[in-house]
Amino acid sequence: MNRWQKEARFTLIVMGLTLALSLTAVGVLRFVFDFKWHNAQAGFAFMALMSLSRVNPSMFRIKSKKPPLDERDLLIKGKAMIAAYWGFWPIFVLMAMAPCFVYGLNGKVPVIYLFWMVFFGMFVVMTLYSIAILNEYGWRNKGEKS
Amino acid sequence: MNRAQKIARFNLKIVVVGVPLTLLTIAVSWIADQVAIILVGFGILWATGLITILSPLFVKQELGKISFDERDAIIEKKAYTIGYCTLWCIFIACCTIPCFALSSIPTVALPVVLASTLVTVRLVESIAILAQYGWAVRGEKS
Numbered sequence: 121m122n123r124w125q126k127e128a129r130f131t132l133i134v135m136g137l138t139l140a141l142s143l144t145a146v147g148v149l150r151f152v153f154d155f156k157w158h159n160a161q162a163g164f165a166f167m168a169l170m171s172l173s174r175v176n177p178s179m180f181r182i183k184s185k186k187p188p189l190d191e192r193d194l195l196i197k198g199k200a201m202i203a204a205y206w207g208f209w210p211i212f213v214l215m216a217m218a219p220c221f222v223y224g225l226n227g228k229v230p231v232i233y234l235f236w237m238v239f240f241g242m243f244v245v246m247t248l249y250s251i252a253i254l255n256e257y258g259w260r261n262k263g264e265k266s
Numbered sequence: 267m268n269r270a271q272k273i274a275r276f277n278l279k280i281v282v283v284g285v286p287l288t289l290l291t292i293a294v295s296w297i298a299d300q301v302a303i304i305l306v307g308f309g310i311l312w313a314t315g316l317i318t319i320l321s322p323l324f325v326k327q328e329l330g331k332i333s334f335d336e337r338d339a340i341i342e343k344k345a346y347t348i349g350y351c352t353l354w355c356i357f358i359a360c361c362t363i364p365c366f367a368l369s370s371i372p373t374v375a376l377p378v379v380l381a382s383t384l385v386t387v388r389l390v391e392s393i394a395i396l397a398q399y400g401w402a403v404r405g406e407k408s
Contacts, residue, residue, distance in 0.1 A: 198343050205350040212357070216380040219373040228370040234361035241357065 121257075124193055128200075128253035134173040135247050142166040167239065173246060200252035207248040208241060215240065270338055271399050272325045274392040277318045281389045284314030308378055315384035318392075345394035352390045356383045 121129075145163030149155040155162075215237045219229045267275075288311045295303030317324075360379045364371055 198347070201350065202343065202346050205346060205353070208353070212383075213380060216376040219376055223373050225374055227373045229373055229376070230370050231365045231368055234364060234371070238358055238361045 122193065124197060124253055125257050128250035131173040131246055131250040132254070134170065135243065135250070138167055138169045139243075141169065170243065170246075196253060196256040199256060200249050203252035204245045204249040208245050211241060211244050268338065268399075269325060269327055269334070270342060270395055273321050274395040276321050276325055277388050277392040278396070280314055280317050280321070281385055281392070284310060284317075285385065288314070308374075308381065311378070311381045311385065315381045315388070318385065318388035341395060341398045344398060345391045348394045349387045349391040353383060353387050356386055 142164050145166055146160050147163075149163050150157060150160035219227065219233065223229060288307045291307030291310060292304055295301065295307065360383070
């Protein structure tokens with residue numbers, strides 16, 4: 121498993137963990153402690169753990185003398201980025217159009233929704249990017265080691 | 267001129283016509299104080315964005331000829347990468363700037379942001395493709 125695969129796998133694990141923790145926290149606050157929905161959303165604070173996806177353990181290891189990536193890795197990285205790019209468009213369309221149907225054309229959206237758009241967009245892009253990289257390499261522990 | 271260049275030029279022409287027309291319509295509605303005309307302006311912006319997406323359908327491919335090789339794929343990929351960076355810059359700017367000045371925004375603003383982003387990204391991609399091929403009418407024909 122090479123560096124890109126490790127990074128992608130680590131990102132996916134962090135994303136999954138973050139989402140699970142956040143939803144659990146919101147659920148516990150709402151249904152166990154009987155908080156109101158508005159207050160129970162504080163559980164989404166666990167989403168801050170998403171930033172850990174950029175702190176990959178392999179970054180702190182001593183680098184080997186092997187080249188970290190070759191043309192094939194770059195090709196895979198490029199493909200993954202394009203997959204994330206095309207995957208983001210439907211989400212963007214959905215997030216931009218949904219308030220028109222929910223609140224109506226004369227309605228208003230609180231600006232916090234815009235922050236959620238950025239946050240959710242990044243979540244989707246990073247997840248798609250990691251899935252695409254792992255998919256290109258074949259999901260298994262193979263490939264050059266780094 | 268190959269097919270990718272033709273599509274990029276087509277997109278560029280559409281944007282060059284569509285965006286000023288949108289701005290003109292909005293300016294007219296502003297002066298005339300008619301909100302309904304603004305919707306027409308936004309409609310034009312949407313149409314511009316949709317046409318740039320569907321542009322490969324409007325530029326015909328000649329049968330029996332190879333119109334796409336590795337070099338074209340690299341150029342297209344680079345253009346997408348530039349478009350991707352532009353998309354994120356616009357998206358984050360559009361989503362964060364209103365937070366400093368407003369507490370809420372009208373729902374109709376979001377589709378307008380979407381259409382403007384789409385048009386800008388397609389414009390940047392088209393310019394990136396043409397710049398990489400060299401702007402001139404050269405390259406493989408298709």
